[in-house]
Amino acid sequence: MYLHVSSIVSGLAITTLAMKFWFVVITHIYQSTDRYILLGGCISIEIALKLFLYISNWLNAFVAIERVITVIKGIHFNK
Numbered sequence: 001m002y003l004h005v006s007s008i009v010s011g012l013a014i015t016t017l018a019m020k021f022w023f024v025v026i027t028h029i030y031q032s033t034d035r036y037i038l039l040g041g042c043i044s045i046e047i048a049l050k051l052f053l054y055i056s057n058w059l060n061a062f063v064a065i066e067r068v069i070t071v072i073k074g075i076h077f078n079k
Contacts, residue, residue, distance in 0.1 A: 010052075
């Protein structure tokens, strides 16, 4: 479950990073863009990017904790 959600969040982070790249490229091509649009766009994209990266790190930590618990408890199968 954690790995599935982590892969989705990582995909969103990559998509957000691509959006940030194209936002920067387009705003440099069209230099007549308003300063507040630049500031708002950069701040909102940066917040989303950091949020996705933090969530991904937490999910990876949960996966590691779950694996440690599995190793400590061991695996038992019913016959």
